[in-house]
Amino acid sequence: MSVVSDNAKAGAGRTIISVDAMGGDRGPATVVAGIARSAKKNPDIGFILHGPIDELERLVARKKVLAGRVEIRNAEGVVSMDDKPSQVMRTGKSTSMWSAIESVRNKEADVCVSCGNTGALMMLSVVRLRKLPGVNRPAIAILWPSRNPQGFNIMLDVGADIRADEHDLLQYALMGASYARNGMNIQRPRIGLLNVGTEEHKGRAELKSAHDLMAENAATSNFEFVGFVEGGDIPGDRADVIVTDGFTGNVALKTGEGTANLIGSLLREAFKFSPLSRLASVLAFTSMQRLKKRIDPRRVNGGVFLGLNGTVVKSHGSSDATGVSAAVKLAFTLSQSGFSEKLAARVASAVQLQQDAETSGDKNGPNT
C-alpha cells in the first residue's frame, strides 16, 4: 500500500469500524496500538478514529500498518470515568465518544467501539442512535467462558438497565439469539432464563410470565428454549444464551470475575510457596498460559449494546492493546454479518407476530 496519509479516507471495500480513541484508562496510545494489531491481522478493516487530531495523527503515523486505513475525526472533549451520564448528554457534543457514535448514526460505520464510561456510552447511544421499534429496554450482552464447544456463552442484560419485565426479557432472548447466530455462528441457539431454581413453581412473577412468552416464541424465532437455568449454568453447557435483568446480570458478571481473580491470585501464591512448586510453575508455564488465554477476560472483551439502530461495543476501561484488538475483532465480525440489520428485522418480525397474535386472540401465532 503506497498511500501514506495521516488523515486519509479509510478506503473503499473495507469494513469500517468507528473507534473512540479516548476515555480508556490507558489513553489513546493503547487504543491506537490495539487497532494497529487488528489492522495487521485483518486487511479488510478500516477505521474512523475519534479524538484530538494532533495527538492521534502523531500516534497513527508511528504505526506503518495503519497507513491509509484510518480516518481521524477531531474531537477535543473527553468523557471521563467520573462524568455523570446526564451531564455528558448536556455538554458532551465535543467529545470523542459522541463523535464515535455519530459515525454509526450517519451510517459511515455499522459498529462503534469505545473503552469509555459505560453509563455515558449507553445514554449517548440510546439518545443518538435511538431504540429499535418494539424495543423498550436496550441491553448489554457479554461473552462468558463456558463448557460449551464454542468456548463462551452470551449473557444479557449485564447492566444497561436495573429492571426488566417479561416483555423486556423476551426481547433480550430474541436479541441474544440473533447475537449468537451472527457473532458466534450458532444457527439455533439454546436460550435459558436465569432463576433461583429450575422448578417452574419458583421465582418472581415476571420470570414465570417471561418463561411462557419465550416458550411460545421459540419456534417462530428460531431458538431453542431450555427453560429456567441457575447461576451455575452461566459458565455451563445447558444454554448458549443466558437471559436476565441488568441488576442480576451485573452482579453475576462481577461475582464471576472476582472469583476468577481470587483463584488466579491464590494460584500464583501456591506456585511461589516452595522451591518445588516454583519449579512446577516453570514446567507448567505453557499449560498455564493456554488456560489463561482460554479464560482471559481481554479475549472476550466487549460488552455489546443491543436494541439500537446500530451496534456499540463497549471495551473494558482498563483494556490494553490485546483487549482493544479483541473488541475490534468482535465489531468486525458483527459488522460483516450485517448483524445490525438482521437484529432489527428479527425484532420487528417478533413485534409483528405479537401484535397479530394479540389481534386474532390466537396465542399460537398468526400462522396457525
Add this chain to the structure above:
Amino acid sequence: MSVVSDNAKAGAGRTIISVDAMGGDRGPATVVAGIARSAKKNPDIGFILHGPIDELERLVARKKVLAGRVEIRNAEGVVSMDDKPSQVMRTGKSTSMWSAIESVRNKEADVCVSCGNTGALMMLSVVRLRKLPGVNRPAIAILWPSRNPQGFNIMLDVGADIRADEHDLLQYALMGASYARNGMNIQRPRIGLLNVGTEEHKGRAELKSAHDLMAENAATSNFEFVGFVEGGDIPGDRADVIVTDGFTGNVALKTGEGTANLIGSLLREAFKFSPLSRLASVLAFTSMQRLKKRIDPRRVNGGVFLGLNGTVVKSHGSSDATGVSAAVKLAFTLSQSGFSEKLAARVASAVQLQQDAETSGDKNGPNT
C-alpha cells in the same frame, strides 16, 4: 470413656448438636462418618441423631468414638430432594428433618444440622421454630472464600426468600454482623450492601432506603457500614458481610461456584496436556492441595438459617464426611458462643431502637 451404649444420653457438659441423619445424597453412613470425625477432633460435642433407629444404631455402633456421645431419635420418614415444602409441612411429622428441628424447638440443642432439601428445611424451620420478634424474612447466610485475613466473607440472603425490602435488608445486616461476631470473632464487622454500582445515585429504590437505614444503625448496632459494594467485592476485602436479597444472592453464589468449578476443570485439563505439564502437576501437588483446601466448598460447608428461635445449619446435599464435619464444627462454634440468644437480643434491641426513634421522631436514636 467406659459407657458403651448405642442409644445413650449424649452426656452432660457437652454441647449438643441435633443432626438429621437422612436426606443427604450420600445417605446416613456419610452423616455418621462426619459426626464421628467431629467427635474425634472435639471431645466437647455430643449429638442427638435423627432417623430410622435400627439403621442408625448399626452405623453408630461401628464408630468407637461415638460410644456414649450419640442419642438416637427414631424417625422413619425421609424428606427427599424432590418433595415440595408445602407437602412436607402437611405430611412430614414422621421425618428425621422434622424431628431434628424439634430438638431445637424443645431446647435440647441450640443448633440443628441437616443435608436435606433446602426449601423444606427452611419451611419447617420457620413454622416450627418461628421467626424472632421483629424479623419479617429469615435469611440464609453462607461463607465465601475471600481476600480478607479471616479467609471468608459472609453473604446473606442466598435464597431463603426471593425478595427483600429495606427493612429486611437492615435485619440481614444486623443478623450478618451478629454471625460475624459469634461465628468468626470479628468484633466490629464491616457491612456492604450489594448493588450494581458504588455511586449512591445508582440502583433500585429499596437499596437507596436500605443504604440510609444501615448508615443510621451502624453505630448503635456496632458494625461499620462501608456502603454499596459490587459483585467483585463478595470474594474481596472491602467488607466482611455482604447483604443482598435472596434472588440476587442465590444467583451470585451459584455463579461463583460454577466459575470456580469451570476453572478447576480447565486447570486439571491443562495439567494433563503434555508430559511436562503432567510432571509439573506432580511437583505442584502439595501446593495445589493447599489451594484446594483454601477454596474447598466442603470446608465452608453450611448455610446458616438466621432470624429464627434457634439456629439451623444447612449442609450441602452432596456433602461427604468432611463436609458434614465442617457443618458440625460451625454448629458447635455458634452453639458455644450462645449465638442464638445473642442474635435474638440484638434484633430485639434494634427493633426497640427503631420504635423509640419513630415515636420520638428522632432519627438519631433514643440516646441523643
